Amino acid sequence: MRIVCPFCGERELGEFTYLGDAKPVRPEAGASEDEVFDYVYLRDNVAGETSEYWYHGGGCRTWLKVTRNTLTHEISSVEPAAGAGAAKVGA
Amino acid sequence: MAGAQTHRLGNAGLIDRSAPLNFRFDGKAFSGFQGDTLASALIANGVKLVGRSFKYHRPRGILTSGSEEPNALVELRTGARREPNTKATTAELYEGLEAASQNRWPSLRHDVMSVNQLFAPIFVAGFYYKTFMWPAKFWEAIYEPAIRRAAGLGRAAGIADPDHYDKAWAHCDVLIAGSGPAGLAAALSAGRSGARVILCEEDFTLGGRLLSDGGTIDGLPAAAWLSKTLDELAAMPDVRIIPRTTLFGVYDGGTYGAIERVNDHLPSPPEHQVRQRLWRIVARRCVVAAGAIERPIVFAGNDTPGVMMASAMRTYVARYAATPAKRIALFTNNEDGWRTVETALGAGLQIAAVIDARPDVSPAHRSLASKSGFPVLHGSVSGVDGGKDGVRKIAVSLTGGARAEVEADGLAVSGGWNPAVGLTSYHRGRPTWRDDIAAFVPDGAPPGMVAAGAANGDFGLGACLSQGFAAGAAAARDAGHNGKAGIAPVADDEVFSLTPLWHVAGKGKAFVDYQHDVTASDIELAQREGFESVEHLKRYTTLGMATDQGKTSNVAGLAIMAAVSGRSIPETGTTIYRPPYVPVAIGAFAGHHRDETFHATRLTPSHHWAVEQGAVFVDTGLWKRAQWYPRAGEKDWLESVTREVKAVRGGVGFCDVSTLGKIDVHGSDAGAFLDRVYINTFSNLAVGKARYGLMLREDGIVYDDGTTSRLAEDHYFLTTTTAKAGLVMQHLEFCRQVLFPELDVQLTSVSDQWAQFSIAGPKTRDLLKEIVDPAEDLSNEGFPFMGAREVTLRGGLKARLFRISFSGEMAFEISVPARFGDAMARNLMLAGAPFGVTPYGTEALGVMRVEKGHIAGPELSGTTTAADLGLGKMMSTKKDYIGRVMAGREALVAPDRQVVVGIKPTDKARRLRSGAHIIPKGQTPGPGNDQGYVTSVCFSPTSDQWIGLALVERGRERIGEIVHAHDPLRGEDYDVELCNPVFYDPDGGRQRG
């Protein structure tokens, strides 16, 4: 598997670390236990296109949001994950 | 020169007769030539029997001339290099080669286990599953040992492999598998277009079937065209041809695996060279020109030595000038099989008969038969008379019902050709059925991959050339290269004309999978027992599950299943194809990652100094850390460690703690950022001060701990544990980039930039005064406990000094740029000599931390909360931080949680061990009353007894209680007292003094 890092170019899997689903957004301070529970534990098991966090630890140390198809392994987009999990982006 | 090579033709062939080679098979001396395989050399010496079969120990000969070989598996080499299940058909001959047949005892010709044939009924399809139904004891005591002895393949060396294996990356535009006509044509067009090309060829000689079958290309004999083409390719700087290399797998993103047998053709690799190399090739496009595999026809006695694939027969004759038989019969269902007759006649061999299963034979072949004086029989082979010395007589069922017999010492068989669909099917591509060739052809190949020529089901030489050329040009174009490819090489296409025939009914065992001894009747039995699905068939009969992965057997097996279950072959379908295409040694996957180079090794800045001191080292992750420094006369580690602890507690010692993770945190929001990742607050930490911090995971469990210092308003210096250094950096980057992008903060890993030493003991200040510039105030007022700031050392070097203590003594940690680490260790020894300075290792460090009740790795176990560790009060209620909400969950704050507590044995002389279970006193140990376990232990020189830390249910409420320690692993049971985990200086006066 190869990921095209927006900063470093096409690189091999071994340079990256997988974290998981990039969809959940971290609830704001004061959120209920249920909301935080969902954020920490609830994940969709997608057969098809999914977005996920990958860390380019062997390169630029950027956290990336990778859109990948779980059926074909095809990667359709890679972008910096900046703010992807933030409740209030740019707050 | 041993042996007469009785079966070697007088001339021709691609062997080098000026380079004779000696070899031994089963201890007997033979000779061959450079250019031989072990199989061709054995054939040249008249050897027909090369092995015994897996289950029935039937005598077996050589079936094929390639990597699809199911029978001729040998143990190659001896001693540590002994390699089982090596195919004689691909093993290159070298001087002094030693090989042994497998699966026979006491000898190949007299194998006592061949009585298995008499017990054949117990070895039928599914016998493993059926025998498992018997009582377990019977299976373990009798059946399994018996089967293991009776059935099996070769023996592994059993000692470490002395050779080296390499792993390498390569990148190209167009990757080509195979150097037959299709592969070479693809290389020509792609290379001429300007693409970077890599061509992998499994064989040691380039040319594929051209080497055996010849032909005319562009008006030239095949050999002349081949040498002209190889010259042209060699002149292209961006075309790389790697022989002895099999492309075995395809992975996501156009990554391919290939195994190069760099030096397998030599007795042992030359000095400093590797035995094999594992290639990972990244290619934009891939052309699979891997050819096709001729398939057997299943008939009784089809495994008799001397029965051989027709294409292999002519390969041995034409390429190796070796004659598998002198009087050959051919059994074919297609036109291609007849080429073996032509080759054999050309070499002066006799043709006994051609048994052709088709209704018609071409007039040209009819006249060839009458001219050469052999009969053409319409019908099928129904039996073979012969044994370990090979074929003697062949029984033929003629079309119309009559029977005939043919006397021959060799039987060439052609049931048609199966395109090599492995590579194209590894991403779950399901090959599709083509009626005209009665074979599966590639479909659903991974992105960027196409098959060409025989691999695509187009067997004619002309088709191979034109398809390969077109595929190579298209691949180059797709990869962005549009140079002029020129004109494709031209050749005629041979007629194929096949009438499918899979199985001839008859008396006696008819083998489908030679290597796993699966017969046609096994498949019929599987169908009767309901295992009709091909995946069930495969697992129930083990069809296609041997080391050859069913290359010669899978299609025939499912054709027979289709016939007995009344379905078509495409309806029956294929099993899923999985890499590797050929067996790949584990050693090749490991490469250099073995023994001391299994992983990278990290050395602390003072490592070489510590080596000089005679330190004993311990591996902690990738690090080598000094564990203790033995001195002359000390009888064991405990004596050394005890001395080191006492020296620190009574004077001064130092320890390299550079392995801790170190992160510089910069920015106007650095404090706010730390507040969100630690449970306690850092934004209110004064400049020049340090504070202990605890980090949780988002699920509320403790992640890591360490000391963070504020060196400036917008600059913190954070430390992590050794184990989590990389992971904490990754976690903090996640928090910074993904969760809190609004914060103005930057992180820099400086773990490798700073050498850090802990200096501890009541005389620490005396020692430091010798190191630090006299202008620096190190007094308790000028540098109080938990102070942190940059200082100037004598000589002008800037260092960071932290007044923190892990040992519980008056202590500092000093950081200098890593390149000064070695000098610092030597300087501490020199300056500390008057005070009796003692270097101490991780063992003494651990003892002192247990004495102080500090938590470390064993307590940060991934199951403990801050409160479990006695640090619940650090959890701020005034801010949000990672893990705050989840840490409040009911079960994580339950009163009966296991919490850290001290333990000491009631018998002061007893040694404690980690891992013992804590059980209430007087109760019988069991899962129902297991209340925790011992996490850390040490012999405490200060307490003069063993002490420990444990996680115990409600432990802090039970101080003073005697409980039972139960250690079933070591068979130990004893009582311990629960106590305050801080064994030493509980009020902390020493570290603040």
Ligand SMILES: [Zn+2]
């Ligand atoms: Zn990158």
